[in-house]
Amino acid sequence: MKNQTTHKKRYAMAIDLRRCIGCHSCSVACKAENRVPLGVFRTWVKIIEKGRYPNITRHFLPTLCNQCDHPPCVINCPVQATWKQEDGIVIVDEHRCIGCKYCLASCPYDARYINPLMPIIQKCYFCHHRVYAGLEPACVEVCPAKARVFGDLNNPREEITQLISKQPFQVLKPEMGTYPQVFYIGADSDAMDPFAGRKEWM
């Protein structure tokens, strides 16, 4: 399309939780696509259960790197091994990373992990190898309920732009001043609260 060549890209993801069925397909697809080792995750689906019988529901919260506009991991990386690209994706240079783990300590979303097989820091980067080849990220492609929507926020014709223009949405931890680029539609506040449901923190 004409618009796509004239505009700068601005990748973002919207997750429509009215559609999410909590099947964990996104986590599995991500693990397969990016060879994520056992014990660590680039994306996962947090599941909470709330209420008292018979009024009880489950709420899902697929979690991934929020590709923040003001990323604390980038500000704190001492070797410029992670940076925000013009298209909005925060990537890690695995050859430059020294593994000081300061980005793990700075990330408010616990999105980064140490690869246990090859000691470097990794995280979700919206499957940029697929995106640059014209495909969608693995988790978006595999989602059976089409709850995950990926696209270019600068293109008004894309589904994500229309979705987040029309629907009320939330982001995780807006108080951190990170300006996350993963938008949740219909997320439950208890699912978004790290302390809800933790008896030891009540």
Next chain:
Amino acid sequence: MDVNILYNVEHEMPLGIPIALYFYLTGLSAGSFIISTLAYGFGMIKFKPLGKIGVVMATSLLGIAPMILLIDLEQPMRFWHLILYLRITSPITWGTFLLTLYPLNCVVYGYFMFKGDLKRTKFFGLIGIPLALLVHGYTGFILALGKARVLWNTAIMPPIFLVSAMVSGLALMILVVIIKDFIIRRKKEPDRMLIYALGNFLVASIVLDLLLIGIDILVLLTSHTEAYKAAIMLLNGPFSLPFLGIEVFLGAIIPLFLLLLPFTKHWIPGLAVASVLVMIGIFAMRCIMVIGGLSIPLS
């Protein structure tokens, strides 16, 4: 409402005891350097016997501390990236330069001191004071700028780190003087006045440290939900025993009593016990800050 988490992922805690030990050793080093400059930089003749031993302790402790950082890296062989690809917004980059300049300055300062060149000793001692403060202050900034962790992300973290560095440095110096005067050179007349003067400094800095910690906890308690939960974690949660028991009671209250009560304050074994307790308390404080800060859930 009843909320139960059915499934969630928490990644492994990134930093741990090695980083706490690193903070502890830089604190000891900065503290002993500042005490060493009291005589040679500011002309307090009373502290002259501490000049040489202080600079030796400062240099050797700072030789060990960066090694711990290197071991803690996931890719220790790539440490040179820190110098080549620095990013100036990161406190670790500030530390790269400070941890290079400060030991060099310590060595030069020590060299002139052992040579007896008092003018140059004073010059490098006075340069060294801001460096020593920055070397330890930047470790406070490492925690304070890790904005995801509510226990770290407070403006009072660098001052707390500086004051606790002073506390542990003074305690170390008292121990060193006691070992030197009472165990190694048993026959010589010990310099009691020096130990009592250091003890008075120690009392002042413990009080200041307790004040800063109290301010920190008080503000956390009245701040937003997450901060409140962090404060409760320290006061009445998994970290209450290390925090209240070891850091505050063993590491500050008991030493304060030993240093202030009339029948223990001039009793050398009492001062030695107080110094050991203070050093244990400050190490506990570093561990509580690093591990406690990281154990607050994020997802």
